Amino acid sequence: METTRLYRPVGLKEMELIAESDYKSFPPRLEWQPIFYPVTNQQYADQIAFEWNTVDEFSGFIGIVTVFEVKIAFLEKYEIQNVGDKNHNELWIPSEDLDDFNSNIVGEIELVNVYFTNRSIESTNAELMLRLNRFRK
Numbered sequence: 202m203e204t205t206r207l208y209r210p211v212g213l214k215e216m217e218l219i220a221e222s223d224y225k226s227f228p229p230r231l232e233w234q235p236i237f238y239p240v241t242n243q244q245y246a247d248q249i250a251f252e253w254n255t256v257d258e259f260s261g262f263i264g265i266v267t268v269f270e271v272k273i274a275f276l277e278k279y280e281i282q283n284v285g286d287k288n289h290n291e292l293w294i295p296s297e298d299l300d301d302f303n304s305n306i307v308g309e310i311e312l313v314n315v316y317f318t319n320r321s322i323e324s325t326n327a328e329l330m331l332r333l334n335r336f337r338k
Contacts, residue, residue, distance in 0.1 A: 202307070204270035204273060204307050205270065205276065206270055207239040207240065207269060208239060208241070208242065208245070208266060208267065208269075209227070209238075209246065209267045209269070210247075210253070210264060210267075211254070211265045211266075211267060212254050212257060212259060212260025212261050212263060212264070213263050214259070214260075214261065215227070217324055217326055217329060219267070219310050220328070224310045224311070225303070225306065225309065225310070226303035226306065226310075227302070230296035230299060234296060235295065235296050236295060236296065237298075237299050237302065238291045239269075239271075239292050240290065240291040240292075241281060241290040241291065241292070242288055243268070244288050245288050245289055246266045247316075249264070250264030250265060250314065250315075250316050251264050255316050255317075255318045255321075256318075261321060262318050262320040262321045262322060263316065263317055263318070263321040263322065264314075264315070264316035265312060265314075266312070266314040266315070268312075268313045269306050269309070269310045270308055271307065272307060275301070275305035276305075280292075280293075312332055312333070312335075312336065315333050315337075317337060
């Protein structure tokens with residue numbers, strides 16, 4: 202079984218829901234979110250987390266970059282979309298396909314970077330806060 206590494210920048214609430222799944226799945230999209238978009242490289246995920254999530258109240262003023270492995274055979278039906286610079290590559294997974302996407306994740310969803318601000322909200326999930334705080338500088 203071959204996998205590929207994908208990244209997803211998230212805010213605090215989404216990260217709390219990922220933690221509730223034991224780091225095995227992404228939560229369902231909200232009504233106004235028809236697409237789930239993981240990205241293909243950490244540089245782009247870092248850029249989104251830092252530039253968008255840290256200034257967004259809905260994200261808790263914190264940018265979190267996750268990484269995970271997905272079965273390549275499942276992803277073959279989705280085209281990589283370039284949405285700007287040469288490294289701005291992402292997959293557009295319709296929200297109705299998210300359960301199938303989650304079932305094709307191999308292993309855990311891991312943290313690879315966290316961007317805090319002086320306005321970052323803390324999680325009430327103590328175990329998650331321990332993981333997040335490992336990235337505090």
